[in-house]
Amino acid sequence: MIVFASRTGNVRFIINQLQLPNIEMTKGLKLTEPYLLFTYTDGLGTVPQIVEEFLQDNAEYCKGVIASGNSNFGHHVFCGSADKINAAYQIPIVRKIELRGFTHDYEAIREYYQTVIKGGKTT
Template sequence: MIAYASRTGNVRFIVHQLELPHIEIRDDLILNEPFLLFTYTDGLGEVPQIVERFLQHNVRFCKGVIASGNSNFGHAYFCRSAHLINERYGIPIVQKIELRGFQKNYDAIIDYYNRVIQKEI
C-alpha cells in the first residue's frame, strides 16, 4: 500500500502511474499493513500538517518515505519533508522527486515496493 498526500496533483499523478495499491491520507486513516508514505513538501521545507497528523497514529507500519518537491526552493529545502520524517521517525528515504519526476524515479519506487512491502504481505 502507498499512503499519499497531494495538494496540487503532482503526487496523485505519480501514484496513478505506479499502478500499485494506494490510498489518500485523510484524518481518520489507520493502516494496519506495511506501506510507503508519499508526501509533498510544504512551507519552507516542512511536512504537511495532514501528514504530521497521520504519522502520529501510523508510524509502526511505515517502511519508507517518498517526497515530491521543487528544487527552486534551494538545496537545503528541496524535499526536506522526507529528511524531517527520516530524522524524527527513522523511516528510510526511498526517493526525493522533482515535481512529477521521471520514469527512473517511478522504477525505483516500484523496485523498493516489491522488495520491502510486497515481501511482507
C-alpha cells in the same frame, strides 16, 4: 499499499503512473499493514500538517517515505519533508522526486515496493 497526500496534483499524477495499491490520506486513517508514505513538501521544507497528524498514529507500519518537492525552493529545503520524517521516525527515504518525477524515479519506487512491501522485508 502506498498512502499519499497531494495538494496540487503532482503526487497524485505519480500515483496514477505507478499503478500500485494506494489510498489517499484522510484524517483519522489508520494503517495496520506495512505501507509506503508519499508526501509533497510544504514551505521551507516542512511536512504537511495532515501528514504530521497521520504519522502520530501510523509511524509503526511505515516502511519508507517518498517526497515530491521543487528544487527551485533551494537545495537545503528540497524534499525537506522526507528528511524531517526520517529524522523524527527513522523511516528510510525511498526517493526524493522533482515535481512529477521521471521514469527512473517510478522504477526505483516500484523496486522498493516489490522488495520491502510485497516481499515483506522489514529492513
